[in-house]
Amino acid sequence: MASTVEGGDTALLPEFPRGPLDAYRARASFSWKELALFTEGEGMLRFKKTIFSALENDPLFARSPGADLSLEKYRELNFLRCKRIFEYDFLSVEDMFKSPLKVPALIQCLGMYDSSLAAKYLLHSLVFGSAVYSSGSERHLTYIQKIFRMEIFGCFALTELSHGSNTKAIRTTAHYDPATEEFIIHSPDFEAAKFWVGNMGKTATHAVVFAKLCVPGDQCHGLHPFIVQIRDPKTLLPMPGVMVGDIGKKLGQNGLDNGFAMFHKVRVPRQSLLNRMGDVTPEGTYVSPFKDVRQRFGASLGSLSSGRVSIVSLAILNLKLAVAIALRFSATRRQFGPTEEEEIPVLEYPMQQWRLLPYLAAVYALDHFSKSLFLDLVELQRGLASGDRSARQAELGREIHALASASKPLASWTTQQGIQECREACGGHGYLAMNRLGVLRDDNDPNCTYEGDNNILLQQTSNYLLGLLAHQVHDGACFRSPLKSVDFLDAYPGILDQKFEVSSVADCLDSAVALAAYKWLVCYLLRETYQKLNQEKRSGSSDFEARNKCQVSHGRPLALAFVELTVVQRFHEHVHQPSVPPSLRAVLGRLSALYALWSLSRHAALLYRGGYFSGEQAGEVLESAVLALCSQLKDDAVALVDVIAPPDFVLDSPIGRADGELYKNLWGAVLQESKVLERASWWPEFSVNKPVIGSLKSKL
C-alpha cells in the first residue's frame, strides 16, 4: 500500500516545498509518507484531504489576516460555515456506520480549521442529536430528521447558573398537568437559569432541557430530559415565556454562542419528555424501566462518555497544531551557536528538545488512544442499540466510563500544558496572535471544564478502581474487565514486590520499562488509597469526608496513573505489533518510550517513596533516558510533524508553514495586517492635545 502512494499518488501526499526545513527532512530516519499511511490508512487520508481541500477552495472559509472580527461578525461567519458543512455533507450516515473513525476525523478536521466551528457543529449534530436519539423513543425520530436537515438547531441544556458539577441539584422543574397533557417547564429564579449552553445564545431553536420531573400527588422523580422549543425557526425570536440570551465573550471559542435561558411556566406537550429512562402516562402516572432514582440518574447521564471521548480528540487536535508550529519554528529559528559566527537552530538545544519532544510523543500516543477508545465506545453503543443487557455490556459501560473520565483530564491537561510550552518555546513570536498558539490555548481550555470538571471526573475513575478492589477483598472476585485495562491488578501482591532493576540508560529506552513501573505504581496507589480511605472512615469520617480527604494525594494520582498506564499500554502494543513496517519500528518505539518515560518521570517521587526506586541511579537513569530519547528523536521531529500537520491553510500560522520560510512568512503576514503603516487616527491626542503635567494633582 505504501508503495502506491510513495510512487504514484503524490496528490494525496504531495512533497513539501523546498526550503529551510530540508536539512531536517533529509536527516529523518523514516519516510513520513509511509508513517502517514501506516497511522491513518489511505482511505482516511483521502477523507481528510477532501475536507481540507473543500474548505481551502471555498471563499466562505478564507482566512482573513489582520481582520479584527467583532463578536457578532465572528458568530455569523461561524454559523454560515456550519451551514456550509451541511451542504458539503462530508459524512453520510451510512459512512458513519461503516467507518466510525470518520466521525472523530471529521471533528478533528473542522476543529483544526477552527474550534468554534467544530463545537457548533458537534453540539447540534452529535450532542443534541444523540441526546434526542439515545434518550428519546420512536416518537422523537421526526426530530432526528429535522436535525440532519438543519430545519431546527439544537443545544444541550443541563448546567444552570448556580449548578454545574452537582447535576443532582439542578432546579429547573417540569410539572405534569394531566388536564392539558402538558409539562410546565419552569425556572424558579435566575440562579436556576440554564447557563453556558452552547448554541443557545443566538442560534438554537430547540433545547434538550434537563429538569426535575414532578407528577401530581407524588414526589419528584429527579432529572429528566425534555425537548423544548426555545425560538421560532421562522423568525429566531424566543418562544413565549422563554427569556433566552447570550452570556457574552469567553476566553475562547467565541465563534460559538453560549447562552442562558429562563423558563416562565412554559408548557410543552407530554411527548416532549425524552422518555427512554422514564415516562408519564397521559393520566399522570410515572413509569420507568429502572428500579430507583439513582439507577435512572446514572443511566440518563451515562451517555456522557461519548462527549468525553470526543473531547479527548478535540484536545489532541489542538496539541497537534501547537507542536507542529513550535517544532517547525524551532527547526528554523537560529539563536546562538558554538561560535559567534555560526548560529544553530534552537531545536539543537537539549533544553528545547526536552521542552517540546515529549509533547510530540504525547500527540502520537494519545491520538492512538483516542481512536481506540472511540472504537470501544462504538462497541458499547452497538450493544445498547441492539438491546444487549448482558453483564459484559454493563461492565463495558463502567470501564469506558472510568477510562473516559480520566482520559479527558489527561488529554485536556496535557494539551493545555503542551500549548503553553509551545507558546513559550517560540519566544516572542509565539505571543503574536497570528501565529495561532494563543487561540489554540484559549480554545482548548474549556476541554478541562465542560462535560465534567477534570478534578471531579478523576474521582469517577478512582472510585471505579476502589470498587473493584473492595469487590476483590470482600468477595474474592477477580480483576477482569471487558477491555482488560484492569486485569493486571489480579497479580497485585506480586507486582508490589517488584523493584526497578534497570541500571543502564540503554536498557531503559523502551516503553516496557515504563509499563512495568506504571503497573507497580497503580497497584501501590490503589492499595494506599484503599487503606487511607478505610483509616479515615475508622477514625470517624463519613464516606463523603473520607473521599474528599483522600482525593488530593491518593485518588487523583491513582486515576491519572491508571489512565496513563492504559495509554502507554495501548500505544506500546500498537507500535510493537508485527504489522508495523520495519522501517518505522525504530521511530515508533522511541515515541512510545519517550511518552511513557516522560509521563512516568512525573511520578518519580512516588516511585521512590513506595520503594520501587532506590538509590541515586534509578532517578538518574530515568532522567537520562528521557533526554537520550529526545536527542534520538530530534532529527525525526520535522518529519513526525509533517505526518500530523494539516495543510498550511488549515494550520494558519506564519511561523509554522511547511516551507519553513519563517521570516518571509512572518514579515509578509505582518504587512497584511490592517493599517500596519498607517498613522493612528487619534494622532492629535499626542501631537496637539498636550497634557499639562500634574494638572489634575489637585483633584487627588
Add this chain to the structure above:
Amino acid sequence: MASTVEGGDTALLPEFPRGPLDAYRARASFSWKELALFTEGEGMLRFKKTIFSALENDPLFARSPGADLSLEKYRELNFLRCKRIFEYDFLSVEDMFKSPLKVPALIQCLGMYDSSLAAKYLLHSLVFGSAVYSSGSERHLTYIQKIFRMEIFGCFALTELSHGSNTKAIRTTAHYDPATEEFIIHSPDFEAAKFWVGNMGKTATHAVVFAKLCVPGDQCHGLHPFIVQIRDPKTLLPMPGVMVGDIGKKLGQNGLDNGFAMFHKVRVPRQSLLNRMGDVTPEGTYVSPFKDVRQRFGASLGSLSSGRVSIVSLAILNLKLAVAIALRFSATRRQFGPTEEEEIPVLEYPMQQWRLLPYLAAVYALDHFSKSLFLDLVELQRGLASGDRSARQAELGREIHALASASKPLASWTTQQGIQECREACGGHGYLAMNRLGVLRDDNDPNCTYEGDNNILLQQTSNYLLGLLAHQVHDGACFRSPLKSVDFLDAYPGILDQKFEVSSVADCLDSAVALAAYKWLVCYLLRETYQKLNQEKRSGSSDFEARNKCQVSHGRPLALAFVELTVVQRFHEHVHQPSVPPSLRAVLGRLSALYALWSLSRHAALLYRGGYFSGEQAGEVLESAVLALCSQLKDDAVALVDVIAPPDFVLDSPIGRADGELYKNLWGAVLQESKVLERASWWPEFSVNKPVIGSLKSKL
C-alpha cells in the same frame, strides 16, 4: 499604628459590604486591617488608595461592560489613559527618591487596572527613560525633561525579527560619517528590522535603538544604544527613511502597540549615541572607558536587572488578582455536600484548598521578595549614580543579576500556573471573559518571555553559582555575597551530610524545615552540576556543548532551587522578626510554611534521589504537612484576600466582588452585555436561506 486605623480611619480601610462572605470573614484568625497595615504601612495604603480612587472617579477609566473594543479603539483609550496618568502625576521625582517602593506600587496599581496601561507607561517613563538616563550623559538630559513632560514618546528597540535572545547577533548598524558628524542607522534587510518594540507600533516618536557601532577604517565596536527620532512629534508621521509599523494583535496586552522599524540609511547627529559606555570623537575615533568589547557589552546590558525586577512585580499583581477572584468565588460557590440537601462552599474541599491556597501563600512570599529585591536594586543604582567602583558594588551587581534572572522566571511561571489553576478552579464561570481570569493569564504571559526568555535567563543564575564554586575550588575563596544569598554555601560539605529528620507532620509545619531542605538541595545540585559539567568537558564537549547538555537536569533546577530558597529565606525572616504583631504571627507563619513546603514538594524526587529523604515517611510527611497547612489556612483565606485585593472597580470581576454576591453580580453583568437578548442580525441565514443538504457534495 494599627489602632488608629482600626479605630478611626475607616476611610482608608473601609468595612466590606455584608453578604455571603461574612461567614469566612468572621472565622478569620486575625484582623485583615492589621495585616494590611503591617504589610504595607499606612503611607503606602494611602498612596494606593489615592491612585485607585482617582481612576474610579475619572470617566476616562470607566469600565465598559460588554463592549467589544476594536484594537484601534483600545489603543487609543490606553494612550489617553497613559496621558491622564501624567496629568495626575501621582509620583513626583522627589517622592520617588524618598520612597522608592512607591515606584513598583504605582506600577502595580496601574497594572491591576490594566496591564496594557502599566506597560505603556513603564516603557516610556522607565524603560526608555532610564535607558537614556543611565546610558547617556549630560548632553542627553534635555531628553529626560521631554520624557517627563511627554513632549516625546519613547520606546526601547533591541530585538529584531530574527534575533532576540542572542543580542550579540543584532544586525542593525550605525556607521559614523566624520564628514557630517553623523551616524547612519541602517537595517541591512527585513530580518534585521527592529521588532516587538512596545510603543513603537503607533505612538513612539523616539527610540533607543541598539546598533553595531562602526567607525571608518576600524572594525566594529559592538552594540551601542542610539537615540533615534522615528516620528515627527507634530504629526506622528514617520521620519524620512524610517519604515515603522504595528506588528498586530497579540495574545494579550493589546492596549499596547508593539511595533517594528526598518531604517534606510537614517542619519542622526553624533550626539545621538548614548555615550556612557563608549563614544566617538568628531573625527571618528572610538573611545571607551571599558577595556574590551565583552566588558562593554555586559555593562551596556547590565541595566536589564531593573527591568526584570519590575517584571517580578508585574507578574505578582496578576496573581494577586487571580487568587482574589478564585478564592472569593470558592468561598461562595456551593456544590455538593454531605447530604443531598446541604451544599458546602467548594473552598471546603481539600482538593480546592490544595489547588489554590499555595498560590495565595506564593503571593505573600513573592510580593515580599519583590519589594526586598527592589530595595537591593535601589542600593545598587545609588552606588552607580555616586560612581562607586568598589568590589562590593560589582559583587552586588552580579548577585542582583543572578537573583533577578531567576526570580523573573519564578514569578512569571508561578503566576502563569496559578492563574490557570484559578481559571479552572472557577469551573465554567472562570471561562467567561468578564470574570477576567483570561485577560490576566494573557497579559501575564509575556512576562515569561521579554527581558529574557525564562529558560535562557536561568542559565545566568546557574552560571553565577558555578562561577562561585569554581572560585572556591581553584582559589579557596569563601562563598560571600553582599546580600548574603550564597553565604550558606560555605558549609556545603557539612550540609550535604544532612538528612531529613522530621518524623511527624506537626514538626513539619514550619518554613525552617523547608529552609534546611532547600539548603541541602542547592548544595546537592551545585555539586552535581559542577561534576556533570566537568565530566562533559573531559569527555570532549566544548564549553558551549557542555553547558547545553547540563541545563535541563542540572542548571535549571539549580537556578530555581536557589531562588526559591532565597524567597523562602527572606519571607521566613520577615514573618519571624520581633516586630510582627503577635496576632499575626500564626497566620504569617503558616503562609511562610505553606509556600516553602509546597515549593519544596516539587523537588521531592531529587530529595529522595540524593538521599536527603529516605523511606516512605519523609514524602508522606511533606505531603501531609502541605495539606494540613491548607486546611489551617482555609478559614483565613478570604481575609488574606481582603488584604491584597484592590477595590472592586479595579478587580473588575463579577465573581470576585467583595460583597460575595456571586450570582447577583454575574447575572447583572451578563444582562449588561451588548445585545444580550437581541436576535442575531443574521437570523434570515437560518430562517430563510435554508441549506440544501449535500448540495455541494458534487464539488468534493
